Amino acid sequence: MCSKVSKADNDLRKLLSEKRLKGDEDRRVGSEVFDRLTLETLYKLAKMGHINKLQGAISTGKEANVFKGIDDDGNFVAVKIYRVGTSDFKKMQYYIQGDPRFNVRTSNKRQLINTWVTKELRNLTRAQEVGVRVPRPIIAKNNVLVMEFIGDDIGNPAQLMRQSKISDPEYVANKILEYVKILYKDAKLVHGDLSGYNILIDDGEPVIIDISQGVMVDHPISRELLKRDIDNLYRDFKKMGLQISKDQIKSKIMDL
Ligand SMILES: Nc1ncnc2c1ncn2[C@@H]1O[C@H](COP(=O)(O)OP(=O)(O)OP(=O)(O)O)[C@@H](O)[C@H]1O
Ligand SMILES: [Mg+2]
Incomplete structure (x- = not known):
């Protein structure tokens, strides 16, 4: 020893x-x-x-x-x-x-x-x-x-979506919803802790991070987690100045 x-x-x-x-x-x-x-x-x-x-x-x-x-x-x-x-x-x-x-x-x-x-x-x-x-x-x-490492060439890390000034909020929001959709439909995964605190903005593009708690769609809590992700994104999108309802968010992701 x-x-x-x-x-x-x-x-x-x-x-x-x-x-x-x-x-x-x-x-x-x-x-x-x-x-x-x-x-x-x-x-x-x-x-x-x-x-x-x-x-x-x-x-x-x-x-x-x-x-x-x-x-x-x-x-x-x-x-x-x-x-x-x-x-x-x-x-x-x-x-x-x-x-x-x-x-x-x-x-x-x-x-x-x-x-x-x-x-x-x-x-x-x-x-x-x-x-x-x-x-x-x-x-x-x-x-x-x-x-x-997500950041610039000289090593400055990208900022959290929650803390950055987004130049094209609509683009960013649509991209994130598309990601939630393909994550669910193609990867059969729900992130489970998605919010502006777990999305980085790199050159205007959203990058999803912190996916350790992500579960497969057949996990008993996947629906609950997806609902929570949608609630969080709804709040963040509103803060970014977007006029989008929860139903619009849901229909962009899928027919739930
Ligand atoms: N690949 C990466 N490139 C650049 N920065 C990153 C990267 N991954 C994480 N970070 C930075 O580190 C922070 C924490 O990372 P992450 O969200 O994965 O951990 P965490 O589980 O939330 O930590 P905790 O829950 O303990 O606060 C992020 O908010 C982001 O600022
Ligand atoms: Mg985190």
Whole structure:
């Protein structure tokens, strides 16, 4: 046990020097979220070339922190790290158990988080396959998800729809409703937490993020989640100055 830990320590020290997962800001952030297993996971991802450098936090949320990183080819990546301490395991368990893709009946917290992260990656992949603009998933490992960084060429992350000034609200709203529709009809998925807080605006285009809780349409709560997504979008569209009713939204998505 002892030698295992010291080997991990050595490996981590190597990562910190070789791969430059260092810098004042990262150390500060590190003391907040990087427990040993997370560091080991980051180390493995670094060895695989997915993370060469972490450049500080884009967001520090309830359950996860998102960092901007750079991979071995010099591309920006977004690194989402779930914190084992503050994750809502009851929710994770409930969503995972009703999902036919995951045969996981566990109350082990780490295992639940790992499945949750895999679920986010698979939902992103599915969404991307049917033509929904989402961050391209790169790899999920334990509690860490690496994905395409959404932002400009010099590394400024895209803004949330809720916080940006939208130049063509009608275009953006129609695009989002089209995405909800193809997600439902073609990918058989409901996002489940869709709102202006989980949509980024990149060059005027909406990009759907944070799809870990997304469920298949035959999940017992999919209808309830879809209704909630529609309610949220209705509120956001109104805030954006659009005159659209809930019924119009529903009919744009499908005949419900
Ligand atoms: N691929 C990405 N590229 C750029 N920024 C991103 C990306 N993914 C997430 N972000 C930023 O990080 C924030 C949090 O990401 P996300 O919504 O996926 O996590 P979260 O689950 O909402 O976190 P929490 O619920 O704990 O607050 C987003 O609001 C966005 O600003
Ligand atoms: Mg979010």
